[in-house]
Amino acid sequence: MNNKExxxxxxxxxxxxxxxxxxxxxxxxxxxxxxxxxxxxIGFQSFGAFEVIKREERISVHPQSKERSLIPPKLVLNFKQSQILKEKINSNL
Amino acid sequence: MNNKExxxxxxxxxxxxxxxxxxxxxxxxxxxxxxxxxxxxIGFQSFGAFEVIKREERISVHPQSKERSLIPPKLVLNFKQSQILKEKINSNL
Structure with missing residues (x-):
């Protein structure tokens, strides 16, 4: 379902x-x-909670070339479904 | 921030x-x-997409007692942030 529907x-x-x-x-x-x-x-009891989490910078090593590069820090949005939603979704399983 | 605010x-x-x-x-x-x-x-271009994913049933083995039990299948809600949101969140990093 898209936005319009x-x-x-x-x-x-x-x-x-x-x-x-x-x-x-x-x-x-x-x-x-x-x-x-x-x-x-942000939290909604009936739905879940959204939280911004910081992923720290880290060093990545290329498996073949062994080249090392620095992955910069970034912020990601984490979603955790609420207990109420969990039960609703699973109710017709 | 809670719902009321x-x-x-x-x-x-x-x-x-x-x-x-x-x-x-x-x-x-x-x-x-x-x-x-x-x-x-459900998808929102400015925000992200929500999708219900089925976790299949699986057998779990208790590490100490070696007891095996069946974990029933369940549905979980998966959230994937959109590219637009990713950029917005990281804009003031």
Whole structure:
């Protein structure tokens, strides 16, 4: 399912127009992203938690050439599903 | 940051009441969850993609007692951050 289908689903459920829902979704994701950019984590009880984690720099050795290179540090977004979501997903297994 | 703070942030940004935003967020997450429950994946270009993955059943051996037990299959939610989000998060590194 892509973004468009999800938005039309939500629009029907909430009795709003698609463009309103598109706006809301964009704003929602924007707020989430700006929180994460500030290094803050976000949590939703019914869904899960997002947390920005720093991967430290490390030295990588090329297996053939034995050349060593420095992999720079980077930030990655980690997602941990909540217990509620875990149970919901597995309910029809 | 918890759910409440995020909601008041979005409410300010969108010029809506907190209860309206709470409603929207709940509906948004509900729609996402019901999609995932149907085994469908969800993707947002600006954020990332969620996909339900099946972990097959496997036999686990207790290291001390050597007792063997069957771990049942389970469904887990996998999140993959999008390229756009990756760049945004790393922009102030």
């Amino acid at each position: 999800l938005i039309s689903d939500i629009a029907i459920k909430m009795n709003l127009s698609k463009s309103e829902v598109q706006d809301l979704t964009d704003n929602f994701l924007d707020c989430c992203i700006s929180q994460l950019q500030d290094g803050k984590s | 995020l909601i008041s942030d979005i409410a300010i940004k969108m010029n809506l009441s907190k209860s309206e935003v709470q409603d929207l967020t709940d509906n948004f997450l509900d729609c996402c969850i019901s999609q995932l429950q149907d085994g469908k994946s």
